Amino acid sequence: MTLHQSVFESVCRQAREAALLTSIADTLEWDERTGMPLAAGEYRAEQVSMMRASAHRLRTSGQYGEQLQQLSDTASDESVHSDTVATVRELHRDWQRDCKLPTELVEQISQATVRGQQSWDAARKANDFAAFAPALSKIIDLKREAGQRMAEGTGRSAYEALMDEYEPDARVESLTQTFDDLRTSLTKLIHSIRNAPRQPNVDILKRDFCVDAQRQFSRRVAAAVGFDFARGRLDETSHPFCTTLGPNDCRILTRYQRNWLPAGLFGTLHEAGHGMYEQGLRTEWFGLPPGRYVSLGIHESQSRLWENQVGRSLPFWRWLYAETQSTFSPQLDDIELDTFHFAINQVQPSLIRVEADEATYNLHILIRFELERRLIEGTLSVNELPDEWNSQYQSCLGIHSETDADGVLQDVHWSAGLFGYFPTYTLGNLAAAQLFDAAKKQLGDVDGLFQRGEFQPLLEWLRQNVHRHGACYTGEQLVQNATGEPLSADHLIRDLTDKLQPLYGF
Structure with missing residues (x-):
């Protein structure tokens, strides 16, 4: 792929900006797991959700996808394992998967999992699964929906689509x-x-x-x-x-x-x-x-x-x-x-x-x-x-x-x-x-x-x-x-x- 340098640089800038927002959300979650006051949990869920939703919008924008498609379609003599080719290939793969998830669903999952971890922590300390069960049920419903959406047109099951986020192409x-x-x-x-x-x-x-x-x-x-x-x-x-x-x-x-x-x-x-x-x-x-x-x-x-x-x-x-x-x-x-x-x-x-x-x-x-x-x-x-x-x-x-x-x-x-x-x-x-x-x-x-x-x-x-x-x-x-x-x-x-x-x- 003879990369269009300006297009490639534009794609990288947007991916880095999304990574920056994700790192902010990760920092908030690290703080939650280490020193956040218990009463701050509800607002923290909103903070993390906003960051992850913003990152998702960047990763799924139409112009970004068009640029990635343009780069993917460009002929190349470069190795498929080179930094530039791998960047385009993997970002395009991410875009294709992420576009199947509505921003609203990403926000719902983010809020449910931040609250879910808080619920789990309290339930574990109290040795009470029943106290955690409602939060877990909601998370499973949301993740099942995400898996089903990501699996569309791939021949994968919903669970395999979820695995794909951690172990690409696992069956x-x-x-x-x-x-x-x-x-x-x-x-x-x-x-x-x-x-x-x-x-x-x-x-x-x-x-x-x-x-x-x-x-x-x-x-x-x-x-x-x-x-x-x-x-x-x-x-x-x-x-x-x-x-x-x-x-x-x-x-x-x-x-x-x-x-x-x-x-x-x-x-x-x-x-x-x-x-x-x-x-x-x-x-x-x-x-x-x-x-x-x-x-x-x-x-x-x-x-x-x-x-x-x-x-x-x-x-x-x-x-x-x-x-x-x-x-x-x-x-x-x-x-x-x-x-x-x-x-x-x-x-x-x-x-x-x-x-x-x-x-x-x-x-x-x-x-x-x-x-x-x-x-x-x-x-x-x-x-x-x-x-x-x-x-x-x-x-x-x-x-x-x-x-x-x-x-x-x-x-x-x-x-x-x-x-x-x-x-x-x-x-x-x-x-x-x-x-x-x-x-x-x-x-x-x-x-x-x-x-x-x-x-x-x-x-x-x-x-x-x-x-x-x-x-x-x-x-x-x-x-x-x-x-x-x-x-x-x-x-x-x-x-x-x-x-x-x-x-x-x-």
């Missing part, structure tokens, strides 16, 4: 096959672990760990692995997340538990992984496809890689454990490194997704994938959701929750309207293991690097193979280019087996 049939195969392998592995001759002592992680010490320790670890605090910050919230408010403003949030050390530390590593991806995107392209993440599956691959492939490895703890003992003395004075490492790699079915071990984590995702799909399809009602949630947990993990807070209310996603988001976690786990295997082959002695606290080589490898490309390639293409093979579950299963078999002795 239920393909995901279901991948997830079913993964479930079979994981179930077999978990069964072997359950009957293994050795089991870890996780009580050592339930001792009294000062929260202030955890805060300082988590910040130290995030900085050590590469999160740039000159361009980001670490805060606390009821549900960990990462959000980017500008090209040099990445916010990561975690939560701490006094009697469960892994919560804060691994939550921080996870969100730092997200943050380092955002910080690795090219700032000069902020607001445009070359400067944005390609998919949430790839985004999750970065967070899970640093949390699990790095953070739960023995070489990592050979570097960090002496400082850990010093920070949390006398709680860990009597605990040997091998004992601690075994404990943080426990495999045990549990209720809370964000605190689940590597082997059972994806089963949590598969449950949510099925439930949210049925909610959007209308084959599962909101009133039936808590019982079906517990039924799925009993069937899949052999446990069920006694409380709504530890069950159906544990995740913020549905209150925020993020239907179609959950499958990306498992796709991210698959990509994390595969990317890490490729990095180890190319970098050489990764274990030695970790033991010396040297994480920059791995981060730089990810910068070159994932971060700097933005959305110029698809997620599948990035994995293929970086690893030399299509995405598969083989690496994850092998990674888990290689780590857990020596620990458990099965």
